[in-house]
Amino acid sequence: MIxxxxxxxxxxAIAWLAASAPAExxxxxxxxxxxxxxxxxYAYFTPGGRAQQADVTITGPGGVEVLKTGxxxxxxxxxxxxxxxxxxxxxxxxxxxxxxxxxxxxxxxETLPAPEGGKLLPLDAPIPIAAEAxxxxxxxxxxxxxxxxxxxxxxxxxxxxxxQQSVAHEVNPLREQLDAFQEAVTWHDVLGGIGYIFGLCGxxxxxxxxxxRAPQAKTSAAKAGRSTA
Amino acid sequence: xxxxxxxxxxxxxLALGAAVAIAGCAQGLRKLDVDRIPQVAVLSxxxxxxxxxxxxxxxxxxxxxxxxxxxxxxxxxxxxxxLVALFLQAILFGFGGLVSLGVNxxxxxxxAVICGAAFRWIAARGNPRLAIGAAAxxxxxxxxxxxxxxxxxxxxxxxxxxxxxxLLVFAHLPVAAIEAVFSAAAVAVFLRSRPESLGFPETFRGxxxxxxxxxxx
Numbered sequence: 001m002i003x004x005x006x007x008x009x010x011x012x013a014i015a016w017l018a019a020s021a022p023a024e025x026x027x028x029x030x031x032x033x034x035x036x037x038x039x040x041x042y043a044y045f046t047p048g049g050r051a052q053q054a055d056v057t058i059t060g061p062g063g064v065e066v067l068k069t070g071x072x073x074x075x076x077x078x079x080x081x082x083x084x085x086x087x088x089x090x091x092x093x094x095x096x097x098x099x100x101x102x103x104x105x106x107x108x109x110e111t112l113p114a115p116e117g118g119k120l121l122p123l124d125a126p127i128p129i130a131a132e133a134x135x136x137x138x139x140x141x142x143x144x145x146x147x148x149x150x151x152x153x154x155x156x157x158x159x160x161x162x163x164q165q166s167v168a169h170e171v172n173p174l175r176e177q178l179d180a181f182q183e184a185v186t187w188h189d190v191l192g193g194i195g196y197i198f199g200l201c202g203x204x205x206x207x208x209x210x211x212x213r214a215p216q217a218k219t220s221a222a223k224a225g226r227s228t229a
Numbered sequence: 230x231x232x233x234x235x236x237x238x239x240x241x242x243l244a245l246g247a248a249v250a251i252a253g254c255a256q257g258l259r260k261l262d263v264d265r266i267p268q269v270a271v272l273s274x275x276x277x278x279x280x281x282x283x284x285x286x287x288x289x290x291x292x293x294x295x296x297x298x299x300x301x302x303x304x305x306x307x308x309x310x311x312l313v314a315l316f317l318q319a320i321l322f323g324f325g326g327l328v329s330l331g332v333n334x335x336x337x338x339x340x341a342v343i344c345g346a347a348f349r350w351i352a353a354r355g356n357p358r359l360a361i362g363a364a365a366x367x368x369x370x371x372x373x374x375x376x377x378x379x380x381x382x383x384x385x386x387x388x389x390x391x392x393x394x395x396l397l398v399f400a401h402l403p404v405a406a407i408e409a410v411f412s413a414a415a416v417a418v419f420l421r422s423r424p425e426s427l428g429f430p431e432t433f434r435g436x437x438x439x440x441x442x443x444x445x446x
Contacts, residue, residue, distance in 0.1 A: 027234065027324060045283075045290035094388075095396045096233045096379050185281065185322050193317040194274045200313060201270030208263040 028054070028097035030089055031179050032077075033172040034107045036165055040078035041101065043071050043091040046183045050075030051097075057090045060120040067123040082121045084112040107168070109161055232280070232318065233333055233379065235326030239386045246332025246382070253308035253338055260305045268426065272299045273310035276337075277317055280324065286400045293404060297371020298412045300341030301348045301364055302419070302426065307341035308334065332382055340374030352427055357420050360427065361413050368412025369405035376401045 028051060032041025043051040056077045058067040071077050071091070081087060087103040115121075238246075261269065272295075279293040299307045312334050318324040325333050344367040351363040380394035419427055 027232065045285075049285055049290070051290075095393060095400070096237055096383055098234055098237050183323065189321040190278060190281065193277050193314075193321050196317055197270050197274045197277060197313055201266055201273075205263065205266045208266065212263065 027183070028091060028093050028099045029179070029183060030091040030099040030101040031176060032089055032101050032103055033168065033175065034081075034103060035168055035172075036161070037081045037109060037112060038078060039081055039087065039089075039103055040076065041089060042075045042077065043093075043099065044075055045097075046180070051091070051093055053093065054097075055092045055094065057092070058123060059088045059090065060085050060115075063088075064120050066120055067125070069126060077126070079123050079126045081108050081112060082123055083115050084108045084110070085115055085120065109164060111157065111161065232315075232325030233329045233336070233382065235328045237386065238329055238332060238382055242382050242385045243328060243332055245385075246329070246335045248331070249339065250308065250312060250331040250334035253305070253334070253342070254312055257303075257305040257308035257310075261309070265303075265306065265426075269303060269306050269310045272302055272307075273314045275299075276311060277314040280318060280322075284403065286403055291400050291404050293408065294337065294372050294375055294401075295408060295411075296337045296341045296375045297344045297368040297408060298415060300338075300343065300345035300371055301367060301412060301416065302345075303341070304345040304349065305342055307345065308338040311338040311341065336375050336378040336382065340371045340378060343374065344368075344371045348427075352429060355429065357429075360420065360429070361417050364416035365409040365413035369409035372401050372405040372408055373398055 027046060028043060029046055030041060030043050032039050043054045043056070045051055051071060052073055052075055054071045054075070056069045056071060057065060058069075058079060060066050060083075066087070067079055069077055069079065077089075077091075081103070084105045085108075086105050089101045089103065091099045091101075276295050276299055279295045281292065283290055283292040296307075296311075299310060303310055312330075315325060315330060315333050315337070316327075319327050319330060348360070348363055348367050352360045376397040377394060380390055380397050383393045384390035416427060420429065
């Protein structure tokens with residue numbers, strides 16, 4: 001017994017939804033990857049693109065704040081890890097949107113020191129990525145491939161770091177994809193939810209009707225009892 | 230924004246939200262007429278999907294809320310409708326937290342009830358044009374009120390009210406405009422097909438034929 005007009009209303013909402021595909025939930029998300037000691041990431045809305053205004057707070061284990069920064073106009077942020085600990089990145093949009101992302105100690109290079117006696121070092125304010133890139137690029141070739149003779153006598157630690165870096169390079173896009181996929185709302189979710197609402201409506205309607213019919217049922221049962229007797 | 234995740238608000242605010250949500254739902258269910266259950270379900274479903282309709286405004290991203298519209302149609306029954314929809318959004322979409330569910334229900338259903346009461350008051354005058362105009366204003370107002378409620382929650386949780394409110398209200402002005410049009414259109418349709426659900430007398434259906442000619446060319 002749903003009126004034509006409410007169906008119309010509902011159809012309009014569905015049409016609107018279909019027009020704005022892909023269907024995704026709306027919330028703030030943070031994502032970050034590690035390359036060497038540099039942790040870079042970004043804040044984004046699913047759906048709605050990058051968050052262009054947000055505070056970024058980095059905390060160590062136990063919630064100790066080690067850095068407070070923000071995102072740039074593209075929603076990016078980056079910082080350099082100083083210790084091999086779990087860093088929690090909290091992005092706050094200021095409008096009740098908040099997101100967390102944890103960089104695990106295991107993803108950071110083994111060359112980084114562990115915190116001595118649980119003491120966390122505060123991180124430096126990040127320098128713009130463009131200014132930082134050239135030294136980072138210059139570093140690797142100097143260490144990695146000087147001459148053939150040196151290549152055979154490569155330092156195992158440096159080799160391990162290189163392997164870690166290239167594996168991270170390959171795996172990070174997959175992580176990013178997986179993270180985004182986790183948040184995507186599929187049509188199953190949407191239709192499932194609508195189904196729940198109408199199912200609940202049916203249950204409520206059924207119970208209410210049973211209550212209403214109870215007196216009638218009693219009289220008809222009495223009648224039936226009389227006729228058999 | 231309207232879906233506050235867990236870990237943003239303080240315990241007293243969460244308790245207040247839960248108390249308001251429970252009281253509102255009790256009142257909504259007490260006043261709910263059996264024959265109106267399907268209507269509540271339809272609007273609950275519309276509310277459930279509306280938040281997937283999103284757009285980018287400045288640095289933020291917003292979505293439809295429909296808080297004014299469901300208030301106009303449901304009155305106090307907006308509370309149970311919003312509760313069910315928000316619960317499903319939280320578990321299916323990861324949209325807003327479960328601990329903050331009560332606060333989120335309050336933020337969306339309380340403005341709905343306010344807008345609904347205002348609409349009934351205006352509709353009682355029996356002027357369909359006025360009612361459609363009121364639906365437009367209240368449809369937009371519901372969104373703005375929800376934004377202010379969120380800013381108020383943040384203030385109670387120790388953030389500054391003015392910047393959050395400014396950010397939230399400005400980002401939601403386009404949403405308010407869209408919902409104003411949507412609410413007016415929905416009320417216009419209902420005035421023709423089922424005026425009694427909007428507080429107009431049932432006999433109004435026949436007499437609104439003339440208006441129908443004017444509204445739909």
